[in-house]
Amino acid sequence: MSIRLPPASWDFRGFVLCFIFFSSFPGTILAQEVTLDSIQIFTTHDWFSTKPTVYFQCKGENKTVFPDVKKTNVSYSFKGEESWQPLTELKGTKCKRCGIYEKDALSSDTFDEWELCPSDFTADGKYTHAKEKEFNATFLCHGCSQVGDGPNKESGAVKKEEQHGMRPAIVVLIVVLVLGVVAVGLVVGYKYWRKKKRQQEQARFLKLFEDGDENEDELGLEDTL
Template identity: 85%
Template sequence: MSIRIPSASWDFRGFLLFFIFFSSFPGTILTQEVTLDSIRIFTTHDWFSTKPTVYFQCKGENKTVLPDVKRTNVSYSFNGEESWQPLTELKGTKCKRCGIYEDDPLKYDTFDEWELCPSDFTPDGSYKRVKEKEFNATFLCHGCSQVGAGSNKQSGTEKEEEKGGMHPAIVILIVVLILGVVAVGLLVGYKYWRKKKRQQEQARFLKLFEDGDEIEDELGLENTI
């Protein structure tokens, strides 16, 4: 007597396997908040204003104005609880194109633009960005250490090395897929071989049957003669 497992049980198992598989990729679900810890600007780009409007922005996101940053060569520190914090969020291991700019009535001026990545942050969750004669700033992202912290990038330079290799879960998935394809190929090949062998046996049997008829015909002719 077969036991039928309720479909709800299979739905739960499918959800559980789905959750385990995707949670095996670090940073697939985690979202890390990036806050500004401190900043000091060394220059301004607007010649007609003594109090610049400095803001942070990532590509495709809204501006985050830094309302306290109004004077050059002054170090501004923050506790991460300001109304304009966090600056942005980093999801998983993905990077974002971000920058610090100065608002100008005619255009915007760039202090610096760079790729902001979770791997930029040290294990203690800090990342220092320095642009010569422009600014230096320290960012915090405590959750980024869960995805794997890396060394800071040099000021004004892009990331020189990409992460090498693949995640073990991806390798296992690729191996399973390859083994599945090989197994299907072997099964199809075996069935084709069995079919060809059966056809050959049938052809041999028919040939033997025809050869037997020919022998009988020859014997019949000889008896008649």
């Protein structure tokens, strides 16, 4: 006797299966939220205001103003629960063109613009971006390090270090091979020179011997006469 499950059970089972399937591919479906952990600005660009308006913005998205950031050389820390958080969302392995700006009376000045990628974040979900004499900011994105080519970047760095370490060994190997070839060439040249010298000495000895025979023949003829 077969047991029939009600339609609601099938719907629940399908939901669970879909959740498991999509959870196994977080980079393709789930969006990773990026929040600001800390920031410190070292300068301002607005000469007419003592309290700058600093904000974050990705290309094609809305501005996110940092309402507390008003003084230079002060480190501001955040919990990620502020009303203006998160800053943006990263989907899959795609990067975004983002930046930190300052709004002044006439226009917007740029602290810096860069490509924000999921692979930039470390295993603990942190990413620090800094620009000399401008600002230093740390971002959080839990789960971003599991998406994209983060491990590949690390392995690429390891490969570069290995290549740098292999270069001196290659140079030493080339030097040893060159010295070996030179040594073999010297040995072969010396043996060839010795052989030529021996042949010349033999030829000279034979010539002297033949000259001696001719002299003896002449002397024998003279004695006979």
